[in-house]
Amino acid sequence: MAHTRGRYADFDGLRERAVALRRGGHSLRQIRDELKIYNNDILNRLVKGEPPPAWTKRPNAKDDLRARARELRLEGWTYDRIEAELGCSRSSVSLWVRDLPRPEPRFTPEEQQALMREGLARRRAAEDEGRKKIRLAAVGDIGELTDRELFMAGIALYWAEGSKSKPYDRRERVVFVNSDPGVIRTYLAWLDLLEVDREHLGFRVLIHESADVEAAQRHWAGIADVDVSVFARPTLKKHNPKTVRKNTGDDYHGCLVVHVARSARLYNRIEGWWEGIVAQAQARLR
Numbered sequence: 001m002a003h004t005r006g007r008y009a010d011f012d013g014l015r016e017r018a019v020a021l022r023r024g025g026h027s028l029r030q031i032r033d034e035l036k037i038y039n040n041d042i043l044n045r046l047v048k049g050e051p052p053p054a055w056t057k058r059p060n061a062k063d064d065l066r067a068r069a070r071e072l073r074l075e076g077w078t079y080d081r082i083e084a085e086l087g088c089s090r091s092s093v094s095l096w097v098r099d100l101p102r103p104e105p106r107f108t109p110e111e112q113q114a115l116m117r118e119g120l121a122r123r124r125a126a127e128d129e130g131r132k133k134i135r136l137a138a139v140g141d142i143g144e145l146t147d148r149e150l151f152m153a154g155i156a157l158y159w160a161e162g163s164k165s166k167p168y169d170r171r172e173r174v175v176f177v178n179s180d181p182g183v184i185r186t187y188l189a190w191l192d193l194l195e196v197d198r199e200h201l202g203f204r205v206l207i208h209e210s211a212d213v214e215a216a217q218r219h220w221a222g223i224a225d226v227d228v229s230v231f232a233r234p235t236l237k238k239h240n241p242k243t244v245r246k247n248t249g250d251d252y253h254g255c256l257v258v259h260v261a262r263s264a265r266l267y268n269r270i271e272g273w274w275e276g277i278v279a280q281a282q283a284r285l286r
Contacts, residue, residue: 011046018046025053062088066096076103078112084119147193154190155273157183165267174263174270177206179255181223187258188224200261202232207254209236216253224256 014035021031028043037043065086072082082093107115163175176187203224205216213234221228260266
């Protein structure tokens with residue numbers, strides 16, 4: 001310590017030189033090398049209160065957002081509006097603008113809510129557009145679907161969503177239930193690939209008792225490209241008054257049940273196909 005005090009005895013003189021260098025645009029490292037000050041604590045004390053030159057600051061990806069947030073705050077925007085407009089967190093907004101004076105309210109609470117909703121709507125529209133672009137690009141990744149690819153996809157689809165026999169209850173029936181029109185169309189295309197006669201298919205709607213059953217049957221008839229008259233009696237789900245249902249409205253069509261008549265052999269083939277896929281997948285893991 002005695003050596004340190006002796007070496008930096010002229011602290012005021014060193015600080016004067018260090019400040020001059022700092023204001024001249026020198027970095028800490030440059031000042032260190034110039035003054036031969038290799039003690040970081042002493043070096044930082046010498047330039048205390050002097051801001052670093054702009055060129056030494058690392059670029060920040062949020063600099064533009066920060067600058068825009070400050071502009072909006074100075075225009076009288078609330079934290080909520082800035083958050084909705086820029087799509088950043090409230091904590092970031094607070095960090096960026098909390099040193100600015102609190103603006104006088106320019107809008108009524110109702111107007112502020114309306115403006116906030118407008119900002120959120122624009123943000124969600126932009127997010128929806130981004131998701132749409134991703135999906136469209138992904139559609140292009142698929143290209144033309146070969147028969148074998150459809151064959152393999154159909155096996156996995158059935159084993160994920162179709163009815164399966166249990167060791168203690170061997171029913172061996174091909175029954176498929178789903179509420180997604182795309183899944184139903186893909187499944188029917190798979191049955192066509194397997195040369196299952198459409199005359200052997202049965203259709204039934206599974207739906208909540210309070211829904212529009214006839215409209216649901218028309219909906220699924222269009223999806224399956226069949227006449228409504230071929231539908232069996234629907235299976236209605238009883239209403240539970242303790243349950244708050246979210247599957248309501250005109251877009252609710254329940255599920256379509258598709259069963260294949262006399263399908264024990266087909267079911268056993270599906271079971272075997274799936275076992276083959278599993279065996280090949282396991283082999284790849286070794």
